[in-house]
Amino acid sequence: MVIDPLPLQVFAEYFPNGIGRYAIGGLFVGLGASIIYLGTGISAGASTFLESTLSYVSGQSRFQQYVSSRDWRVVFTASIIAGAAIYSFTLGDGFQYSTDVQVWRLFVGGILVGVGTRIGKGCTSGHGICGVGSASRTSLIGVATFLLVAIGVAQLVAAMGVTP
Amino acid sequence: MTDADRHPLFMPLIAVGGLLFGFGLGYSHMARPEVVLDFLQFEDIGLLFVMFGGALVSGMAYFLAPKLLDRPALTNRTFERRLKSFDNHVLGGGAVFGVGWGLSGICPGAAYASLGVGNLTILWAIAGMFIGTYAQGLWRSRDDASDASAPGAD
Numbered sequence: 001m002v003i004d005p006l007p008l009q010v011f012a013e014y015f016p017n018g019i020g021r022y023a024i025g026g027l028f029v030g031l032g033a034s035i036i037y038l039g040t041g042i043s044a045g046a047s048t049f050l051e052s053t054l055s056y057v058s059g060q061s062r063f064q065q066y067v068s069s070r071d072w073r074v075v076f077t078a079s080i081i082a083g084a085a086i087y088s089f090t091l092g093d094g095f096q097y098s099t100d101v102q103v104w105r106l107f108v109g110g111i112l113v114g115v116g117t118r119i120g121k122g123c124t125s126g127h128g129i130c131g132v133g134s135a136s137r138t139s140l141i142g143v144a145t146f147l148l149v150a151i152g153v154a155q156l157v158a159a160m161g162v163t164p
Numbered sequence: 165m166t167d168a169d170r171h172p173l174f175m176p177l178i179a180v181g182g183l184l185f186g187f188g189l190g191y192s193h194m195a196r197p198e199v200v201l202d203f204l205q206f207e208d209i210g211l212l213f214v215m216f217g218g219a220l221v222s223g224m225a226y227f228l229a230p231k232l233l234d235r236p237a238l239t240n241r242t243f244e245r246r247l248k249s250f251d252n253h254v255l256g257g258g259a260v261f262g263v264g265w266g267l268s269g270i271c272p273g274a275a276y277a278s279l280g281v282g283n284l285t286i287l288w289a290i291a292g293m294f295i296g297t298y299a300q301g302l303w304r305s306r307d308d309a310s311d312a313s314a315p316g317a318d
Contacts (some may be wrong), residue, residue, distance in 0.1 A: 004270065008169045009269075010169060012207065014208070015209065017193075017210060018192045018210070019213055022192050022193075022210035022211055022213035022214045022217070023196065023214075023217050024191060025189065025192020025193070025214040026180030026188065026189075026192060026214035026216070026221075026239035027186075027188070027212050027217055027221055028179075028184050028185070028191060029189060029192070029217075029218040029220035029221075030217060030219065031184050031188070031221055032180075032181045032182065032184030032185030032187075032188060032223075033181065033225070034179065034221055034224070035177065035180060035181045035222075036177065036178060036181035037222065037223055037225050037226065037228055037229065037236075039173075039174075039177040039181075039233070039235070039236055039237055039238045040174065040186060040236045040238050041211050041236035041239055041244070042241065043244060044178075044181065044182075044185075046271075046272040046273030047237050047272040047273075049272070050288060051222060051297055051301060053294075054294065054297060054298055054301060055291055056296065059303040061272075061305045061308050061309065062300075062302075062304045062305040062308060063305075064229075064308075065201075072167065072178045075178050075179055075182065076178050076181070076182040078182070079178070079181070079183045079186060079279055080183075080186035080189065080273060080276040080280070081186060081187070081276050081277065081280040082186060082280060083186025083187040083188075083277070083279025083280065084186040085186075085190075085277070085279050085280040085282075086183065086186075086190075087186075087187045087190030087281070088282060092167025092190060092191075093281075094198065094279060095282035096282055096283070097196065097281045097282050097283055098282065099197050099278070099285050100198065101197040101201070101268065101269055102197060103285065103288050104284065105290065106197070106286065106288040106292065107266040107291065108268070109263075109266075109267035109268020109270055110264065110268060110270060110288065110289035110290065110292020110295075110296065111264070111292040111293070112260050112261070112267065112292075112293065112297020113167075113261055113264035113265060113268065113270065113271060113272065113292070113296065114264075114292060114293035114294060114297040114299075114300070115261075115264075115296040115297070115300045116258065116259070116260030116261025116262070116263070116264055117257065117261050117271075117293075118257065118296075118297055118300050118301070118304075119253050119257030119260065119300055119304075120254055120257025120258040120259075120261050120314075121180060121248045121254055121257065121258075122248065122258070123197070123271050123272050123273070124215065124271040124273065125271075125273045126246070127217065127258075129218040129222050130226075130246040131246050131248070132216070132222075132223070132239045133218075133219045133220070133221075133222030133226050133246070134220035134222075134245035134246040135223070135226075136246055136248065137250065138199075138247065138248045138249065138250040138254055139208050139246070140246065141250065141254060141255070141258075142254050143215075143258075145254070145258030146194065146258045146259070146262035146263060146265060147262070148256070148262065148263045149261075149262025149265075149268035150262040150263070150265040151205075151206075151266065152205050152262075152266065153204075153263050153265075153280055154201055154205050154267075155204070156206035156266075157267060158201075159203055164176070164198055164201070
């Protein structure tokens with residue numbers, strides 16, 4: 001049997017760190033969302049925490065609509081942090097990781113993410129995990145939109161010589 | 165859903181789900197903005213497996229739950245898919261989100277997880293997300309005052 005190695009090599013070029021880490025990580029993310037859904041019927045997204053938590057300190061009507069869910073969203077977010085910490089101390093590098101991405105990129109990007117996720121009705125977990133899992137047309141369009149725009153922006157920023 | 169109807173195991177289950185969710189984000193290296201930026205630049209497209217692998221698992225839950233169970237054990241909700249109405253906000257907000265994601269390599273869940281793997285620098289991104297969320301909330305609260313619209317929660 002003759003296997004042309006070229007297609008495999010081309011394929012591998014796009015996965016310098018393999019596929020296992022990503023696939024297994026994704027299964028855990030999906031499992032976390034699934035367990036919450038099966039037990040409660042809730043589609044747990046990560047971004048609503050931002051708005052719901054602001055209801056503790058702001059009386060704006062936009063935030064007050066999340067008062068009934070804000071407590072479990074705090075628990076959910078704290079558990080995400082704790083879950084990542086468990087990974088870091090067991091299979092990771094023991095809480096040693098720190099990003100090299102420049103602070104201005106994190107801060108300005110964070111502001112835009114905060115605005116965009118709330119106006120766009122979801123983020124990479126709400127639309128990407130729960131929405132796509134629901135075969136929601138809205139979420140598929142949302143994911144395609146932010147994915148294409150993010151690819152364009154990341155390529156543009158890299159082309160302008162900004163690293164990391 | 166009202167708080168009074170919650171089962172005592174409600175919060176513990178949310179915590180277990182969050183732990184798995186965060187562990188997965190850490191394990192997949194989605195908590196590292198560099199890895200996300202590599203993905204967006206087509207240098208390592210493994211992250212496709214995170215999102216679509218996760219969606220595949222949750223998709224099974226969304227498909228099977230209504231068939232196997234009458235209703236969730238811990239709330240008085242019914243099993244509904246996560247369906248949001250489509251309008252121009254999805255496109256406009258999605259585009260703004262995309263600019264932020266492409267600039268920083270950070271999205272909300274991954275940012276929380278990044279804190280968990282020791283990345284204190286990520287607090288800049290989290291602070292930014294709260295500022296952005298607050299700004300849109302101020303602006304839209306004014307809109308809501310004149311035009312009452314249905315709340316969305318994901």
